[in-house]
Amino acid sequence: MPITFRKSFRILPGVRLNINKRSWSITSGGRKGPKRTTSSTGRRTTSMDLPGPFGWRKTTTKRRSH
Numbered sequence: 921m922p923i924t925f926r927k928s929f930r931i932l933p934g935v936r937l938n939i940n941k942r943s944w945s946i947t948s949g950g951r952k953g954p955k956r957t958t959s960s961t962g963r964r965t966t967s968m969d970l971p972g973p974f975g976w977r978k979t980t981t982k983r984r985s986h
Contacts, residue, residue, distance in 0.1 A: 964979070
């Protein structure tokens, strides 16, 4: 079984700093609206809870230019 590392800190009301083995991210919003997460790897995610057991999520990543 692999060992993982993940830690989350509340830095302001409604803003969290998430740290894992390979990257970090900032998450804001969420309570009654969309939640936005921006990662150090260039990934941006917008998600939202919908009524019942449903949810919505859209993820975009930055393309690296060579």
